[in-house]
Amino acid sequence: MSQTIRVALVGQPNVGKSELINAISGASFKVGNFAGVTVEKKEVHVTRGGYEVIITDLPGIYSLNAYAPDEEVTKRFLLQGAYDLIINVIDSNAVSKNLDLTLQLLELDTKVILCFNMIDEVEKSGGSIDNVTLSKALGVPVMLVSAKETRGVDVLVQKILEMHAFGEANHNLVYDRNIEMALERLCALLEKDEALAPHKRFYALRLLENDKDIYRLIHDKRIFLEFYEVLLHEQAKLGILEAEENHAFVMASARSSIIKFLCSIAVKQPSYDALSRKIDTLLIHKLFGLPLFFAIMWLLFQVTFVIGEIPMAWIEEVVGAFADVVKNALPEGVINQAISEGVIPSIGAVIGFLPNIIILFLGINLLEQTGYMARTAYLLDGIFKRFGLHGKSFIPLVTGFGCSIPAYIATKTLKNPKDKLITMLVISFFSCSARLPVYVLFVSAFFEPENAGNLLFAIYVIGAILGLVAARILRGLIFSGQSEPFVMEMPKYRLPSLFALLKELQIRSILFLKRAGLFIGSASLVIWFLSTYPLDEYGVSVPLEQSYIGTIGKAIEPVFEPLGFDWKMSIAAITGLAAKEVAVGTLAALNSVEMEESEPSEGLIAVVRESIDFKAGVAFLILMMVYSPCFAAMGAFFSEVKETKWRLLYLLFPNITAWVLAYSVVHLLAFIGY
Amino acid sequence: MKLSEAKLNQSYTITKITAKAPLSYRLLSMGFSLGSPITLLAMTIAKGTFDVRVESTIVALRKEEAEAILIEQCA
Ligand SMILES: Nc1nc2c(ncn2[C@@H]2O[C@H](COP(=O)(O)OP(=O)(O)OP(=O)(O)O)[C@@H](O)[C@H]2O)c(=O)[nH]1
Ligand SMILES: [Mg+2]
Numbered sequence: 167m168s169q170t171i172r173v174a175l176v177g178q179p180n181v182g183k184s185e186l187i188n189a190i191s192g193a194s195f196k197v198g199n200f201a202g203v204t205v206e207k208k209e210v211h212v213t214r215g216g217y218e219v220i221i222t223d224l225p226g227i228y229s230l231n232a233y234a235p236d237e238e239v240t241k242r243f244l245l246q247g248a249y250d251l252i253i254n255v256i257d258s259n260a261v262s263k264n265l266d267l268t269l270q271l272l273e274l275d276t277k278v279i280l281c282f283n284m285i286d287e288v289e290k291s292g293g294s295i296d297n298v299t300l301s302k303a304l305g306v307p308v309m310l311v312s313a314k315e316t317r318g319v320d321v322l323v324q325k326i327l328e329m330h331a332f333g334e335a336n337h338n339l340v341y342d343r344n345i346e347m348a349l350e351r352l353c354a355l356l357e358k359d360e361a362l363a364p365h366k367r368f369y370a371l372r373l374l375e376n377d378k379d380i381y382r383l384i385h386d387k388r389i390f391l392e393f394y395e396v397l398l399h400e401q402a403k404l405g406i407l408e409a410e411e412n413h414a415f416v417m418a419s420a421r422s423s424i425i426k427f428l429c430s431i432a433v434k435q436p437s438y439d440a441l442s443r444k445i446d447t448l449l450i451h452k453l454f455g456l457p458l459f460f461a462i463m464w465l466l467f468q469v470t471f472v473i474g475e476i477p478m479a480w481i482e483e484v485v486g487a488f489a490d491v492v493k494n495a496l497p498e499g500v501i502n503q504a505i506s507e508g509v510i511p512s513i514g515a516v517i518g519f520l521p522n523i524i525i526l527f528l529g530i531n532l533l534e535q536t537g538y539m540a541r542t543a544y545l546l547d548g549i550f551k552r553f554g555l556h557g558k559s560f561i562p563l564v565t566g567f568g569c570s571i572p573a574y575i576a577t578k579t580l581k582n583p584k585d586k587l588i589t590m591l592v593i594s595f596f597s598c599s600a601r602l603p604v605y606v607l608f609v610s611a612f613f614e615p616e617n618a619g620n621l622l623f624a625i626y627v628i629g630a631i632l633g634l635v636a637a638r639i640l641r642g643l644i645f646s647g648q649s650e651p652f653v654m655e656m657p658k659y660r661l662p663s664l665f666a667l668l669k670e671l672q673i674r675s676i677l678f679l680k681r682a683g684l685f686i687g688s689a690s691l692v693i694w695f696l697s698t699y700p701l702d703e704y705g706v707s708v709p710l711e712q713s714y715i716g717t718i719g720k721a722i723e724p725v726f727e728p729l730g731f732d733w734k735m736s737i738a739a740i741t742g743l744a745a746k747e748v749a750v751g752t753l754a755a756l757n758s759v760e761m762e763e764s765e766p767s768e769g770l771i772a773v774v775r776e777s778i779d780f781k782a783g784v785a786f787l788i789l790m791m792v793y794s795p796c797f798a799a800m801g802a803f804f805s806e807v808k809e810t811k812w813r814l815l816y817l818l819f820p821n822i823t824a825w826v827l828a829y830s831v832v833h834l835l836a837f838i839g840y
Numbered sequence: 841m842k843l844s845e846a847k848l849n850q851s852y853t854i855t856k857i858t859a860k861a862p863l864s865y866r867l868l869s870m871g872f873s874l875g876s877p878i879t880l881l882a883m884t885i886a887k888g889t890f891d892v893r894v895e896s897t898i899v900a901l902r903k904e905e906a907e908a909i910l911i912e913q914c915a
Contacts, residue, residue: 178869228866228869228870229865229868229869231862231865231869233862233863233865233866259896260871260895260896260897262871262895262896263869263870263871263895263896263897266868266869267869414861414864414865414868415857415864415868415873415874418868418869418873419873419874422873435896437896438893438896438898439896442898443881446881446882446891446898447882450882450891451882452882452883452884452885453885455884540900543900544884544889544891544900545884547884547888547889547900547902548884548886548888548889551888551902557889557900557902651859651863651866651901651902651904651905652889652900652901652902652905653863653866653867653870653899653900653901653902653905654899654900654901655870655897655898655899655900656891656898656899656900
């Protein structure tokens with residue numbers, strides 16, 4: 167059996183921890199150019215030099231004085247100590263800021279390797295970092311690495327093995343005399359408790375900063391009373407108590423003087439990134455910033471529609487040919503029919519939208535990778551604030567344009583539980599990519615192709631506005647209270663590599679195909695059987711209307727009749743609850759006969775155009791925009807939110823709103839003469 | 841004066857941070873410490889959100905937070 171080494175990857179946000187873990191192991195953890203991409207811990211296993219190395223990727227943490235829930239995850243992990251070694255990843259572009267965390271980590275009594283990442287960028291801008299000098303000064307190994315160019319990664323892994331075998335948990339940090347003397351006295355007391363003794367210096371330092379998590383560790387110990395008195399005394403002597411609320415200042419400035427010294431002997435770099443500054447003068451311009459953002463989003467939806475439409479006909483032809491092959495290859499019978507008439511046409515109808523979805527995802531990915539995402543949060547913060555949302559909510563909400571599930575998870579970066587809950591409740595108004603097939607289908611069926619891109623954009627914008635209004639209502643009715651502080655780092659602009667984009671493309675396609683296969687495959691099987699049976703006395707399928715599914719459809723029709731839906735649309739509205747693409751698959755399955763008769767390149771679009779009334783089509787679109795997201799997303803919501811009342815609200819609010827909105831619009835349209 | 845009253849693109853240094861914990865911790869660890877150089881790079885049209893550079897880090901913050909950071913002009 168091989169030995170294991172457990173490595174914790176710790177660093178401030180957006181320093182390239184996840185990119186590094188991908189470079190080491192070939193994993194594909196999510197990487198993005200803004201703070202707070204990783205919000206949960208995740209591990210990879212690699213085998214090197216006879217060891218099994220388990221590396222844990224953790225959310226970025228600014229300092230051990232944790233602030234947001236994702237930072238708490240990292241802090242808890244660090245305090246529990248289930249690791250042999252820490253790799254502290256540092257952004258070489260911002261050494262002095264990063265070292266503040268480093269100095270705190272070094273006190274943890276664990277082996278630490280400092281990994282200065284992004285060294286490629288420093289070198290390009292003419293700077294340099296003297297790792298030998300730094301390593302001597304701090305007493306720990308210092309590696310220069312570029313995760314993006316996989317430079318220095320193998321050496322880093324070697325160093326892990328070497329440190330594990332021979333390294334020690336030592337460092338050369340010494341604070342100024344007064345602090346060291348205070349530490350000495352505090353340590354002498356902590357020494358008396360067996361459990362606290364091994365990490366006494368760390369605890370003493372944290373307690374000088376009034377770390378609540380460490381308080382919890384010691385406040386029921388026997389030494390506590392005596393210790394607490396001494397602690398207050400020492401804090402008073404260091405001037406920590408005078409600093410009112412801000413116990414942190416004294417210790418922080420002690421660290422900062424050490425850091426200034428370290429930087430002066432080992433770091434040369436330009437004071438800031440001039441290129442990012444130039445780009446920012448345009449992109450976050452007072453007047454042009456917001457219009458530019460909307461123009462970029464508009465362009466994205468145009469491209470999504472116009473380019474995404476091109477391969478649609480080819481895909482449909484391939485699927486049609488494939489269905490014929492299967493039909494001829496399988497023996498005649500029920501299974502053959504179920505697959506060639508039920509499953510394949512439904513899946514095919516949905517796969518046709520794959521190019522649209524991929525383009526949308528690539529667009530969102532570009533937002534994330536370039537650093538523009540954080541800028542848009544800055545631009546929109548004022549608007550969001552007026553609707554009672556936190557500027558940072560923007561990031562989960564944009565993620566929601568791709569898929570609601572990661573969006574729910576991304577709300578972990580929001581500090582205030584109310585902000586988090588409101589954001590989670592409105593995420594589904596920000597249409598996810600699974601709704602795109604429905605939109606494209608109905609927009610193509612009812613509107614001129616020249617307007618389609620605009621309409622698509624309008625649908626997303628209207629969805630977003632509805633979401634904001636809903637947030638405002640929720641804030642007013644239920645969650646009134648003070649708004650949270652907004653402080654957010656703006657990363658340097660970066661160009662994503664072509665390789666990374668292709669990888670995203672691959673990941674998204676596979677995910678989509680899996681979803682299509684699983685959800686739509688199984689749903690269409692069920693629908694096929696329900697629509698083929700029962701058989702009449704001659705063993706022939708009854709007409710669709712009298713089949714099981716027709717009966718069910720007729721039974722639920724009253725709910726949707728006010729919206730003008732026929733029973734097929736009613737069924738699609740219900741199956742769409744499982745996943746939005748399923749609604750398209752359902753329409754395809756229920757109309758497979760008509761589809762075969764129409765032009766192959768037109769397919770489902772033509773059927774929808776002919777069989778569905780315009781008003782009902784619009785109502786269907788609105789329903790799809792607003793009502794509950796898919797089962798998977800509901801599961802993700804439920805696993806984050808435990809209170810019954812919020813769950814109920816989550817289940818009822820979107821569906822009732824959707825129905826009422828659709829109903830109003832149908833009547834409005836009728837009123838103006840459609 | 842307060843950071844919210846700063847002029848665009850002028851160099852200032854931080855003289856005091858009046859924010860309360862835990863926001864003060866967050867500000868400190870982003871590089872807002874006493875004596876740090878700071879420049880206001882941009883603000884939104886409603887003067888509600890600010891974009892500043894402290895040391896070499898660029899940070900966006902709201903007016904409320906900017907009011908809790910006191911600065912003085914560099915000589
Ligand atoms: N030029 C360059 N860019 C890098 C390097 N490593 C990471 N990046 C980029 O830096 C950004 C942040 O990378 P992530 O891996 O998401 O950072 P992280 O530390 O995991 O961030 P959080 O999960 O938010 O804490 C991404 O845009 C990466 O492409 C590097 O070595 N060189
Ligand atoms: Mg990460």
